[in-house]
Amino acid sequence: MQLLYTVNSPYARKVRIVALEKHVDIALNEVVLSDPDCPVRQHNPLGKVPVLVLDDGEALYDSRVIVEYLDHRTPLAQLIPHDHLAKIKVRRWEALADGVCDAAVAVVMEQRKPEVQQSQTQIDKQMSKVMQGLAVLDADLLKKKWCVNETFSLADIALGCSLAYFDLRFKQLRWEGKTWQDKFPNLAKHYNVLIKRPSFKQTMPTP
């Protein structure tokens, strides 16, 4: 199995962390999406990472499909609960954490355009999704040890990847002098726990 990924993609990182937590061996193939010979398009018509290419050549995408596939490879360290309601809760956490990333990525893409082509309206719209998403995640976490059912799960992994991406791209942002950690103390506390896990340490994004 081979994972096509980029180092700073939060979705690809979610997959890499799941593989490490589950002790599933995957060969890592770092790609450059702007490279004309990038193999991603050959395997994923959407041209996005992550893509997991199986030994028989079949390709799996997107990250939500890949993590489910990996979680079923071995019963070790189950990350998506079998219980239906618990599974739905975990997947909702993942959907919101990934949605925050989608909006954060959209802000970054807009800011990378030449200044005259940037739309402040678009940046504000996407940033407000990020902030509202983080506020709901912070409130949902409350004083819980883990996101769902007092057990480490895919919900915690997705949340950690989303926070790391936000921290990577928007570390300098302040709201009336407050950092994101001041604004979302439950998330900040949980993030500090998550980043101590070897799977998070090994996959830290690079500035």
Ligand SMILES: N[C@@H](CCC(=O)N[C@@H](CS)C(=O)NCC(=O)O)C(=O)O
């Ligand atoms: N929903 C997808 C999102 C994947 C995604 O947006 N990946 C970005 C990298 S962070 C990408 O490949 N972008 C290239 C493009 O949109 O052309 C997933 O969970 O895998």
